[in-house]
Amino acid sequence: MFSKKSIITFLRAQVAAFIGGITDYGLMILLTEVGKLHFTFSILISGTIGAIINFSINRFWVFKNQSGYSSHINSQLLKFALVVLGSISLKSFGTLVLQKAFQIDYRIGRLITDSFVSYGFNYPLIKYWVFKTNQKQDIIKSS
Template identity: 30%
Template sequence: MKTFAKAQLASLIASIIDYWCTIIAVEIFGIWYVWASAIGTMIGGITNFSLGRNWVFRNKEKARQVQLFRYTMVWTGYLILTTFGVFLLTHFAHVNYIYSKATVSLLMAISYNYPLQKKFVFR
């Protein structure tokens, strides 16, 4: 349970950075919310990998390249699913892109990221 809590905290920190980048990209730079969401997800992903490797799972024994490869595979799926989910909620359900991103990323953090990081990336 402690690892799950730490993983969710790391996810929260990465998500705050992700949302901040997304909002700045949309509101200041005028980037389309779908691209901005993808940019935020990329930056948040880098943050999440660093926290996951060094703090949550404390798995520095394995080669960084192996973990990075596995993380990239998982993260690519997350990027695609999250970006598509944000688009669907925002475009078709007319939900604000920030709420769409928060909803989708919360669901993905619990159902997708944590299990795959624990059992595949940082095992």
Template identity: 35%
Template sequence: MKKALIISFLRYQVAAIIATMVDFFVLIILTELFNVWYVASTAIGAFCGALTNFIICRYWAFVNSSNNLSNQIVKYTLVSAGSLVLNTLFVYLLTDFGGVTYSISKIITAIFIAIFYNFTLQKYYVFKQ
């Protein structure tokens, strides 16, 4: 594996962890303190996490990207929309049909989406070098 790929993967993981913390924080605050329906809280949290992730990835994780800002915003929006739909859908399915609590559903979903969807599309599509 190339050194540059490993570095971008590790930097992306740091960005993803920070974004996930923002995502979870918003989810839990909205659901537990403001009694917002967990599905809506999941979507709002995912949006806040996506915004955090974009900023960190653009300016730190994938700094050598050849795409300009407006191009990245469009591509990131498409990838994030897919991620938001997948996150919300999987949390709903695991919680309502799988009998898993929403917080555990969110953890399982976040790991799955991060590994199989987000990094790959951000590295090779959004922040392509």
């Protein structure tokens, strides 16, 4: 059902998400615990930094979608920024709901929320919208 290429792409995307996510999560805890920011603000800051790391890894290693055209990268950056904005909003809201409604510690709530947002929101949009290649580009690359 799944091709070897799609499985490898998925696994690479998970590595990129993990590296960006570890940076994001660690920075969130640092900003909240040491910086004394409310966790929703920490998620905004840490999510932005994690997103920059994630974008770079996805662009150059996972999807290898790095044409030299500045309009192409600008389009990818805009789309990625919209995904990140949605992702950060969902993570902040989900973490807040779990903390307020169910008294789940924000660190645990964030992990729970992240798992849903990463697989159900981020990955599909990043793969099929942000770094989508047309089949002509794929044929030219494989020639």
